[in-house]
Amino acid sequence: MTDWQPGISLDRLRQRGRILAELRGFFQSRNILEVDVPVLATTSVTDRNIESISAGVFADSGLCDVSAYLQTSPEYFMKRLLAAGSGDIFCLGKAFRKGEAGRRHNPEFTMLEWYRCGWDEHQLMAELGELIGTLLPGSAIQKISYADVFIQYLEIDPHRAELGCLQKLAVEAASSAWSDESRGNCLDLLFSLVIEPQLADGLVFVYDYPACQAALAKCYSDAQGREVGRRFEAFLNRVELANGYFELTDGQEQARRFAEDQQARIVASKPEMQVDQRLLAALESGLPECSGVALGVDRLLMQIEGATSLDQVMSFSWDRC
């Protein structure tokens, strides 16, 4: 049996330790407060495409079995801190996602998330660019809207193209039956299979996501009058690295989106998830205008080290746990 050994080499283990220290140093030098929030909680996200790992906290004690979840990101707790007046904060910790394992996925991973009060998503993209610049000096940085990246590689406007046209392109890209897929699924498939592999070297920001994929971002009408979400994603050498928002602060709109997620989960026969009422209460009490971004630290390590799988940059990836 050799899988008792770590997947990471000792050189890379030391490099990983240095990078974690550098990440903390970057934020400390900017007077951003480090917070450590729970990874275990009684509710979790309602996202239609993110599954939470559940845990029975009191299962063996004879008390009522309160089900709980490992958190898929520190976002909700951090927003509650922001609403409580914390000011700028960052969190470097673990996040968990059910059913995600592969070369670029591990059910448990290290996530860096931070929030800037009074900033919009473009200011935050600039700061993320500076962070990558300190770790990978000389990286090229490109910014392109979600619409333009689809026009460039697929010659369609993702916001206005007919569903039938998206489905046809998705079937071609997947070479299998995708004819009855939703708009969101077709766009995800086309982005992952066609666009992502063609993105430029270095850091590429894609912003102004379709409104149906706004998640927890504010929406607005862009210059062409298309309703888009103020969400961005960052890709480093064609690997998805980070996801950020100009945060939605409207509690009622957030509640409406959660209800929509729940409905979609029922339709897709996915487990029902209770809405985090404490988060909604925090938004009602007032979340400051802010932008936030979450970054996969293990994937960042992969790019810095030129590794081809997460197993080469994590002490013990899932196959060794």
Place this chain on the structure above:
Amino acid sequence: MANYSTNEFRPGLKVMLDGDPCSILENEFVKPGKGQAFSRVKLRNLKTARVMEKTFKSGESLEAADVMDTDMQYLYNDGDFWCFMEPDTFEQHQATENAVGDALQWLSEQDVCVVTLYNGSPLSVTPPNHVELEIVETDPGLRGDTAQGGSKPAKLITGAVVKVPLFLDQGDLIRVDTRTGEYQGRAAAK
């Protein structure tokens, strides 16, 4: 037959796709952080040997193919069929020329091959990785020329033609790698 879901797809798993048995070669998990998860799967069609790539939504499933790899001894060819026998049960199977395919040029009676059965009948035949065969036709050997350098074609008793060093002669026994068709060395006479 059972169904396999995308998260059970592993290299070597045999599944049905568009009515044909296929072997999974690779399965890559693809998922945008907030988006739908996919499996990018590379498969080989076991009938045509064609390799293709398809993308499935995570959670989709494919029917298992009733395909089994079994070690069998090659017995004889009766003109139409190639006859193989399971060494444990002595059960015999008739393989068509199509199923035997390229293995034909390496097969000697008594060789143990991997016969892939689909719904109980031979779908394909994989010869042993190394076989020892006699040269039946080649230009006369140049004695003494054992140094590196030239090679010449040699026809083997089973019909295959391989490149061999110049010093070899008709009647010599050689060892060949059937996966590459390359000469490996001289074999001791049986």
